[in-house]
Amino acid sequence: MAARVGKRVVTFLLVLGGLWALWEGYKWLWERTAWSKPFRVDDLTLPHAHAILLQLGESTSTGDDLWLFLIRAALFTAKSAAVGFAFGAVVGFFLGVVLVQFDVLRRGIMPYVVASQTIPILALAPIVVRGLGSVSIGGSPPPDWVRVSVIASYLTFFPVTVNTIRGLRSADPWALELMHSYAARGWTVLWKLRVPSALPYIFTALKIAATASVVGAIIGEQTASISNGLGGAILNFNQYYVLEPKNLWATNFYAALLGIGFFLVVLLAEKVVVHRAPERLV
Amino acid sequence: MSTVEPTPTATQRLGEQIRYWLPAVVVFGLGLAAWEWLLPDVLGVEEFLLPRFSDVVQALVEERDELLRGAWITFKEAFGGFVLGSGVAIAAALVLARWRPFGNALMPYMIAANAIPIIAFAPITNAWFGLLSPWSKVTIAAVLCFFPVLVNTLRGLTSVDPESVELMRSYAASERDVFRRVRIPSSLPYVFSALKVASVLAMIGAVVGDYFGGSLEALGIVVLSAVNLSRYSTSWAAILVASIMGIAFYGAVALVERYALRWHPSVQRRT
Amino acid sequence: MSVSTSVVSINGLSKVFGKGGVTALQGIDLEVERGEFVSLIGPSGCGKSTLLRIVGDIIAPTEGEVAVNGKPARKARLDRDYGIVFQAPVLYDWRTVAKNIALPLEMLGWNRAKRAARVRDMVELVELGGFEKHHPWQLSGGMQQRVSIARALSFSPALLLMDEPFGALDEMTRERLNLELLRIWAETGSTVIFVTHSISEAVFLSTRVVVMSPRPGRVASIVPVDLPQPRTAATREQPRFFELVTRVRESLHAVGADEVEETLATEDELA
Numbered sequence: 001m002a003a004r005v006g007k008r009v010v011t012f013l014l015v016l017g018g019l020w021a022l023w024e025g026y027k028w029l030w031e032r033t034a035w036s037k038p039f040r041v042d043d044l045t046l047p048h049a050h051a052i053l054l055q056l057g058e059s060t061s062t063g064d065d066l067w068l069f070l071i072r073a074a075l076f077t078a079k080s081a082a083v084g085f086a087f088g089a090v091v092g093f094f095l096g097v098v099l100v101q102f103d104v105l106r107r108g109i110m111p112y113v114v115a116s117q118t119i120p121i122l123a124l125a126p127i128v129v130r131g132l133g134s135v136s137i138g139g140s141p142p143p144d145w146v147r148v149s150v151i152a153s154y155l156t157f158f159p160v161t162v163n164t165i166r167g168l169r170s171a172d173p174w175a176l177e178l179m180h181s182y183a184a185r186g187w188t189v190l191w192k193l194r195v196p197s198a199l200p201y202i203f204t205a206l207k208i209a210a211t212a213s214v215v216g217a218i219i220g221e222q223t224a225s226i227s228n229g230l231g232g233a234i235l236n237f238n239q240y241y242v243l244e245p246k247n248l249w250a251t252n253f254y255a256a257l258l259g260i261g262f263f264l265v266v267l268l269a270e271k272v273v274v275h276r277a278p279e280r281l282v
Numbered sequence: 283m284s285t286v287e288p289t290p291t292a293t294q295r296l297g298e299q300i301r302y303w304l305p306a307v308v309v310f311g312l313g314l315a316a317w318e319w320l321l322p323d324v325l326g327v328e329e330f331l332l333p334r335f336s337d338v339v340q341a342l343v344e345e346r347d348e349l350l351r352g353a354w355i356t357f358k359e360a361f362g363g364f365v366l367g368s369g370v371a372i373a374a375a376l377v378l379a380r381w382r383p384f385g386n387a388l389m390p391y392m393i394a395a396n397a398i399p400i401i402a403f404a405p406i407t408n409a410w411f412g413l414l415s416p417w418s419k420v421t422i423a424a425v426l427c428f429f430p431v432l433v434n435t436l437r438g439l440t441s442v443d444p445e446s447v448e449l450m451r452s453y454a455a456s457e458r459d460v461f462r463r464v465r466i467p468s469s470l471p472y473v474f475s476a477l478k479v480a481s482v483l484a485m486i487g488a489v490v491g492d493y494f495g496g497s498l499e500a501l502g503i504v505v506l507s508a509v510n511l512s513r514y515s516t517s518w519a520a521i522l523v524a525s526i527m528g529i530a531f532y533g534a535v536a537l538v539e540r541y542a543l544r545w546h547p548s549v550q551r552r553t
Numbered sequence: 554m555s556v557s558t559s560v561v562s563i564n565g566l567s568k569v570f571g572k573g574g575v576t577a578l579q580g581i582d583l584e585v586e587r588g589e590f591v592s593l594i595g596p597s598g599c600g601k602s603t604l605l606r607i608v609g610d611i612i613a614p615t616e617g618e619v620a621v622n623g624k625p626a627r628k629a630r631l632d633r634d635y636g637i638v639f640q641a642p643v644l645y646d647w648r649t650v651a652k653n654i655a656l657p658l659e660m661l662g663w664n665r666a667k668r669a670a671r672v673r674d675m676v677e678l679v680e681l682g683g684f685e686k687h688h689p690w691q692l693s694g695g696m697q698q699r700v701s702i703a704r705a706l707s708f709s710p711a712l713l714l715m716d717e718p719f720g721a722l723d724e725m726t727r728e729r730l731n732l733e734l735l736r737i738w739a740e741t742g743s744t745v746i747f748v749t750h751s752i753s754e755a756v757f758l759s760t761r762v763v764v765m766s767p768r769p770g771r772v773a774s775i776v777p778v779d780l781p782q783p784r785t786a787a788t789r790e791q792p793r794f795f796e797l798v799t800r801v802r803e804s805l806h807a808v809g810a811d812e813v814e815e816t817l818a819t820e821d822e823l824a
Contacts, residue, residue: 015391038417039410108305112313118532119525120486122401123502126493126509127517131330215399222402223493223506230402238405238494248405256398263397445643448611452714453660454631463656467647545647547690 023049047246052253055246066247070233070254077229078258080145081217084152085209085262092157093202096164097190110165116158122216125151126223133224144228148220152213159212163205167198203270210262218255230255333515338522341515352501353523359416359500360488360531363423368431368480370424372473375435379465380457385436392436396429401487404494413495423487427480434476438469471546474539481535485528559620560712560744561585561608566617567769568603576769577603581617583763583772590738590745592755592762594801596808600770601748602716608746609635609714622711629711633661636705636743640717642697644689650700651676651685657708675703678737695726702734706741713745719754728786731757735784752805756780756797757789764801766808774804 030041056067099106132147171194179189221231237247317335321327378385407418450460492502501520508517566581577600585591593601606612608619610626621629644653651672658668679699719727749755755762759778766773
């Protein structure tokens, strides 16, 4: 056990070291040879990796150090993404359950839910976030984070619906016959057989959606100029990129960690809920 | 007693098809009607949330030149990124499949890398290539395609039934032969399911990448500037064009898949 | 060089899996003459499949050596002296029946015309005329296994290694394929090593039955089968057949493994 953990830590450090070496090696080689393809490398286009880390200790215009400022921004984005994710997942799951119960409904709606998987829904982000900014609920528009979470929720909703339906229909026919032989009622069959056999499918969708909801939140903030989150920070630091490129890089590292963090949380939930080696992680 | 199954005639089969797809057609009609009348007239959904269907179609017709030009620019970015990202990913997977322990050790990291919000890096690629360059979008689309194709191809190449490989060993086959005749053909279903995902990701990368700058005529810029000018039906028309392009791109990959996997049970049973 | 008719000669062979782990085989000595049909039988865990795989140079022995036609196993494999049939047919889905049979011929570098001619002969031999263009999944289990046998025989290997080839088939199909295998064996004059856990199958097919004991796997006894050739369905009803079945069964009892009881129980049910 300890040996396995040790091996993992070593692999992790090796991967980190390898990435760092690739980064610095690339920078060194391109700077030295002054190659301009695919792009010219200098401290502006590709800062030193350690310089980006050190930048986290510098203070920003808000007065906070960069690392703290970015944690606040990441939490704001995480809130939108998590609320949207949870809402989209619940709605998607229940719609899937309803559609499986009524075959006519399923045949009517399923083709469009599937087609939704082949179109760039994320492109709707600016329209939705801006549009909701003009709606008035109780005299004022919904708060920024709610508008952004709407994007996260519809990016979650579609894959979860599709995979819930696939999963519920994947129940082993023999197991269904067994349930039939117990004279089990529809709800019993659903909860005792169909939902458990759908779980691996649902988690596949949730893993895709975890990443998508973070992407959706960041893009939503960016395109609607909502400044509190990581998307806003990216927008802001991008304007001053020529003066200080490391701020933007650091923000993107936080975004990457947030995306991976969301993914790992879902992965962990899968390990707890589904008692089976997870195979298809993608 | 042997009853001969009556073979369904062409008309009967057509009738079955119609009956199967009827609900979908009805929903399509109801959806359009709701979009056109129910939402704006009865529920009072404002134009900035969803313009009337007929307004979107009108914008589509009136601004078809601008939209088509933008669609072509964006499609080139998406396609370039798709080819570049998938090509490099497949090559990398072939290399990693030959050094199994290495590939296995890296697998979790490649899966985790897939969770990085890559589109958020668009401002940085703009700083690399210049704000107006298509290459920043091509890069974003390529990186988006890279990880899913890499992970799935590697999985396809390595999850071959061991007896298939033992059989090749008994023929004293070279490692190259094992790849050519066993690993590559049996990985194709995995590769194509990843390529279908990648086609969608490439479209997303190109359209959304445009939101951060790019040729002023690109489709994403059309969406964004129309929103800024409150010309909502134009931005919806642009989204519609992007969606049709997305479906067409996906469909094209699916068509190639059907040809390449015509031996596959799932393809043959469909025909 | 000694003049010997032995196709396979196994001397002091042992196999240990893992570092200081399970001893699968210990001190195996066995000679197989040209044209013989030798069955390996024993309870699960007796290492019969492992022995077959060592003879075929799919896995390496820990100790001892295997000579095939007077050459080390590895040399024999590189010379393509083996035809292997597994329990699963291990056919490639992307190849038609004809192309699956031609696979080893392609590896040997035969030209198209020569391959086509041989495939035609093989299809006839296993009585699959008319199915050349079918894909494996369109055939029944028994037909798939016949394709697998045709593929193994297509390049006239010196030695046919069969690892429970009919284990997954129903009893009727199994008996029919037993007869067919004997006919092919007689027509081609090949040498066969056949792994099974069915006593009646071993006796019916073989010229000698090698009974193995488990943990560690050893040769417990060898039962020569003197039933007259050619064997037919009637052979199974001869008193001599029952005597030999009983002898093999008693040898297996003497081995004293729990699993034998299970094997025998199912045998008895079927008898």
